Amino acid sequence: MFGFTVKAVAEGEFKEAQEALLAELRALGIRDERVLSAMARVPRHLFVPPELVPYAYEDRPLPIGAGQTISQPYIVALSTQALELSPQDRVLEIGTGSGYQAAVLAELAGEVYTVERLPELSQAARKRLEGLGYRNIHFRVGDGTKGWPEAGPFDAILVTAAAPRVPQSLVQQLAEGGRLVIPIGGRESQTLWRMEKRAGRLKKAYLCPCTFVPLIGEEGWR
Numbered sequence: 001m002f003g004f005t006v007k008a009v010a011e012g013e014f015k016e017a018q019e020a021l022l023a024e025l026r027a028l029g030i031r032d033e034r035v036l037s038a039m040a041r042v043p044r045h046l047f048v049p050p051e052l053v054p055y056a057y058e059d060r061p062l063p064i065g066a067g068q069t070i071s072q073p074y075i076v077a078l079s080t081q082a083l084e085l086s087p088q089d090r091v092l093e094i095g096t097g098s099g100y101q102a103a104v105l106a107e108l109a110g111e112v113y114t115v116e117r118l119p120e121l122s123q124a125a126r127k128r129l130e131g132l133g134y135r136n137i138h139f140r141v142g143d144g145t146k147g148w149p150e151a152g153p154f155d156a157i158l159v160t161a162a163a164p165r166v167p168q169s170l171v172q173q174l175a176e177g178g179r180l181v182i183p184i185g186g187r188e189s190q191t192l193w194r195m196e197k198r199a200g201r202l203k204k205a206y207l208c209p210c211t212f213v214p215l216i217g218e219e220g221w222r
């Protein structure tokens, strides 16, 4: 986090739209000012296709190509808030997509490890995030349901694609006291859960209903 400068301050023309979005997130119950400030520092309009830039600060998911989406800002805010990140934390994200969520995590944590199964999305996200000056994000192309064993254990894990059940590899790579946020359910709709590892067991808390694209992999959807 504090070791670099992000050029990523919303340019003048987007400032108003971004402030309106942050006000909307507050009204929806997002209370963690650190999360809201992190989102204020990440220019979402640079993470969406050019034709969708006018909608970048609306509270909705948007297509990013390859049949995938950048998540709804409310879901990004709620998930990030639930992870309760500290500046030294090591975080694993499954589903790099556009790289937007990884940037928000990188604003709040020490190191972010992000895995994406589609090489073209991972490469585009890496280029974008490196261009914005992030030096604490590590990229991998592969099946994120298996986690990133060599980089673990993680203080927090965020899964940004819908899983039929919690991948056991991710549970194994979660540190004691670590937080996991994950959408679980069917292919069409899911529930977003926060889980905390205590004495080797997961303590579950309900966050909200949600709709994510499927998590495809060995411990996800086939």
Ligand SMILES: C[S@@+](CC[C@H](N)C(=O)[O-])C[C@H]1O[C@@H](n2cnc3c(N)ncnc32)[C@H](O)[C@@H]1O
Pocket: 068, 069, 070, 071, 094, 095, 096, 097, 098, 099, 100, 101, 102, 115, 116, 117, 118, 121, 142, 143, 144, 145, 160, 161, 212, 213, 214, 215, 216, 217, 218, 220
């Ligand atoms: C909703 S999008 C992620 C949004 C992203 N976090 C962002 O900020 O733009 C879900 C992503 O998960 C990826 N995905 C699906 N299954 C995966 C797997 N097993 N491992 C890694 N990535 C996966 C998809 O290709 C897609 O890019």
